[in-house]
Amino acid sequence: MRFTIDAYSKQFKMSTEMINSKLKAKKLNYIIEDGITYIIVKQSSVITSEEAQPSENPPKSPPPVKQKTTVAMVLSLYQKENQQLKDKIVQLESKIDKLINDKEQMLRDEMSRIEHVYSTKDEQLKNIIELINTKLSSEQTNTVHEVETLTSIEVEKAPVQEKIVELKDYLKTLDLESYQRKVIKKRFLAAYDEDIRVIKQNGKLYLNFSKYDYSDLLEY
Known part of the structure; x- marks a missing residue:
């Protein structure tokens, strides 16, 4: 059998560009008559090609069968x-x-x-x-x-060296009343800032009989 290029393209579902490419590569048998190119094809190749083409109306597959839901299936799912x-x-x-x-x-x-x-x-x-x-x-x-x-x-040591005695102790040796001793002590405290005879150490008053006379302050 022989086909023109257009007929071969329709029969074998091939583009004309690909057909011309195969013709140039000598992959197809062809002849030229009156300026028209005819492609030579065996009868068996045409039948095989037709059989290979899918049917326009293929058989429909049966619809899937729906599986029935049972109590056991529901319980299993739960x-x-x-x-x-x-x-x-x-x-x-x-x-x-x-x-x-x-x-x-x-x-x-x-x-x-x-x-x-x-x-x-x-x-x-x-x-x-x-x-x-x-x-x-x-x-x-x-x-x-x-x-x-x-x-x-x-x-x-004062009595031995300088005869220094505490005023309080000295007043106890005198025959005086308590209020009299207090008056004399206040007199010594008043004279402390101005009279060098009055010695005061650690809050106590001392008398140095080896150096000074206290008769005026001790007079009552």
Whole structure:
């Protein structure tokens, strides 16, 4: 059988450009008569090509058969969904427990940190208080020691060297009433700023009979 290029294109569903390309490549048998190109094709190739073409009205496939829903299928579906929900609940409870444990651990750690801070502060405060008490005790001891030294040196040794006596002790040796001794003591206190005879140390008044005469101040 022979076909023109247009007829061959329709028969074998091929574009004319591809047919011309195959003709140039000598892949198709053809002849030219009166200026018209005819492609030579075997009869068996034409029959095979026709058989290969799909039918315009292919047979319709039967509609799918709908599967009937049974009670067992519904129960199985509910059981499956119920099991999935249970699994999710278990997972959520596990996550909640973990969050609670983590929160409690954080609180315990924070409490431990606060207790440690306060314990450290208390220890520092105790050390400061002990240091202050030690310093105060040392200063008090030194003060008492200085007073005792002053008393022992200036009072106890004074009678031997300069006859220095405390006014209070000296007034006790006189035959005077209590109010008279108070008057004399006030007289000495009034004269302290202007009279060099009056000696005052550590709040006490002293008399130096080896240097001065106090008859005018002691007169009553």
